[in-house]
Amino acid sequence: MTTLTDRPNTALLIVDVQNGVMQGSHDRATVVANIAELVEKARAAGTDVVWVQHSSEELPRGSEQWEYVPELSRREPEPVVHKEYADSFEDTDLEEVLAARGIGRLVVAGAQTDECIRGTLHGAIARGYDATLVADAHTTEDLTAYGAPAPELVIAHTNLYWKYHRAPGRTAGTVPTAEVEFGVKASA
Structure with a gap:
């Protein structure tokens, strides 16, 4: 129940599934396959x-390195938002893109879990959006050499805390790819 008025629609937000990001990512093949499945589900539901x-x-x-991985392809008129910061809303036109489409709910997938995924989830909630993380459709690289936990632990921890995240008038949570249902797009 987003706090954004007149925003009944949902969007699948695919974050940074680019060659240079994904080349060393944990469980890359499975995550990319899950994202491809999500894209097809979203398109089929409008x-x-x-x-x-x-x-x-x-x-x-x-x-x-900047290009999206070859297993995924954007279609016209699907928008692309260019960013330079972890939070996909920060200094981008994402808010305008979503507002123009009446979107108040986001289903989020992509990379990297510990930076751009977390930044975008928190940015969405702080701006009034509902934000659901697809638990098996995000990943990160191994940063243990810098003192970070192993990638599978980073992913598991993010899933754990986002599953129980709360904010007034907004919903968060996680869902596996197999359980994502987009339904039919509401008319704006």
Whole structure:
């Protein structure tokens, strides 16, 4: 029950599933396959699919590293939001894209769990959106050399705390890919 008025629609938000991000990611093949399944479910239900694409020194715009993985392809008129910060809302047009489509609920998948996924989930809730994380459709790289837990623990911990996350007038939570149901898009 989003706090955003006149926003009855849901979108699938695909965050940073780019070659340079995914090349060292935990359980890459399974996560990408789950995201592809989510994209097809959303399209079949008439639910908006919104693509987020990160740019940085390691992911220069237009490079092969910056491109989405070949297993996923954006269709016209599915919007792409370009970002430079972890939170997909920060200094981007994501809010305008979602508002124009009457979207108040987000189903989130992608990478990296411990940075852009978490940043985007918290950014969504703070801005009044409902935000559901697809528990088996996000991943991260191994950062244990820097003192981080192993990737599977980062993913499990994020799923645990987001499952129980709460905010006034907004819903959070997790759901596995197999249980995601988009339903039919409400008219705006």
